[in-house]
Amino acid sequence: MSPDRRVTVRVPAKVNVQLAVGAARPDGFHDLANVFLAVSLYDEVTATPADSLRITCEGPDAGQVPLDRTNLAARAAELLAARHGLEPAVHLHIAKNIPVAGGMAGGSADGAGALLACDTLWGLDTPRADLLDICAELGSDVPFSLVGAAALGTGRGEHLTPLEAGTFHWVFAVADGGLSTPAVFREFDRLTAGTAVPEPAASPALLAALRSGDPDALAANLANDLQPAALSLRPQLAATLDAGLGAGALAALVSGSGPTTAFLVRDPEAALKVAAALEASATCRTTRTATSPAPGATVLLP
Ligand code: ATP
Numbered sequence: 001m002s003p004d005r006r007v008t009v010r011v012p013a014k015v016n017v018q019l020a021v022g023a024a025r026p027d028g029f030h031d032l033a034n035v036f037l038a039v040s041l042y043d044e045v046t047a048t049p050a051d052s053l054r055i056t057c058e059g060p061d062a063g064q065v066p067l068d069r070t071n072l073a074a075r076a077a078e079l080l081a082a083r084h085g086l087e088p089a090v091h092l093h094i095a096k097n098i099p100v101a102g103g104m105a106g107g108s109a110d111g112a113g114a115l116l117a118c119d120t121l122w123g124l125d126t127p128r129a130d131l132l133d134i135c136a137e138l139g140s141d142v143p144f145s146l147v148g149a150a151a152l153g154t155g156r157g158e159h160l161t162p163l164e165a166g167t168f169h170w171v172f173a174v175a176d177g178g179l180s181t182p183a184v185f186r187e188f189d190r191l192t193a194g195t196a197v198p199e200p201a202a203s204p205a206l207l208a209a210l211r212s213g214d215p216d217a218l219a220a221n222l223a224n225d226l227q228p229a230a231l232s233l234r235p236q237l238a239a240t241l242d243a244g245l246g247a248g249a250l251a252a253l254v255s256g257s258g259p260t261t262a263f264l265v266r267d268p269e270a271a272l273k274v275a276a277a278l279e280a281s282a283t284c285r286t287t288r289t290a291t292s293p294a295p296g297a298t299v300l301l302p
Contacts, residue, residue, distance in 0.1 A: 018034070039294055048090070
């Protein structure tokens with residue numbers, strides 16, 4: 001293999017347009033009905049041959065990304081190499097644009113990106129089903145980062161059924177500091193203790209709205225069962241949600257476990273207006289605009 005050979009994979013962030021959470025199972029996990037939508041906000045993972053596994057990261061949030069073996073990109077390389085009896089001798093460079101610990105599956109994106117980048121660099125051509133198995137071993141959101149577009153995730157979120165989706169426009173407000181996903185689930189358990197938590201199920205109205213591409217219909221059906229828990233841990237997010245709605249967003253919700261908030265808007269012009277109002281409101285650190293659906297992990301041509 002030529003030492004200057006490199007493979008770059010682009011991989012999207014996600015927003016959950018429905019996140020239905022069941023009661024905690026005996027193993028501590030929760031059954032979910034998770035409607036994932038990939039959005040055009042991307043990390044890029046570049047793999048180059050190296051003497052041993054090494055991770056580097058660039059971007060505004062790079063300081064918060066672990067560069068050791070706990071990085072999901074490193075774990076992806078190790079799992080793939082082990083499956084093929086290889087050493088994970090690779091340098092993985094992450095160009096990070098997805099907010100860290102923001103509920104947009106940034107770490108999962110890098111895991112899926114690294115997996116595809118290493119598979120391509122090492123010429124393995126691992127069957128898609130095996131790549132998806134490795135993704136599920138890495139984490140509940142990782143299989144979706146590989147496939148992208150729109151999908152319903154059941155189980156812990158890792159069993160995926162592709163969905164049809166029209167085009168939608170989004171603004172994301174990035175909060176100061178992250179929220180730990182396990183902490184948000186613990187708060188969900190605390191808030192729902194003693195209540196009958198229904199079995200999680202995808203909403204037929206939400207799925208129809210997603211298919212139709214009608215932003216008003218989608219706005220009426222967005223739902224996140226983790227939102228009360230995220231707001232309980234981070235009450236200031238309510239002001240961010242209000243600021244976006246006040247500026248004309250059709251709907252607002254916490255993205256996944258937060259603290260990023262997501263605003264559905266009618267068109268790109270509305271996105272710019274809502275983003276400017278959110279920035280002026282000083283209720284968030286920064287904003288991003290994006291469209292959905294976006295493709296899953298994709299090898300970029302050199
Ligand atoms: P999700 O939406 O899947 O719950 P998230 O977007 O809230 O995830 P991530 O950005 O994936 O959160 O990061 C969660 C934690 O995972 C970070 O605080 C960090 O310690 C760890 N982590 C491991 N690998 C990565 C990575 N490649 N990029 C960012 N964080 C990573």
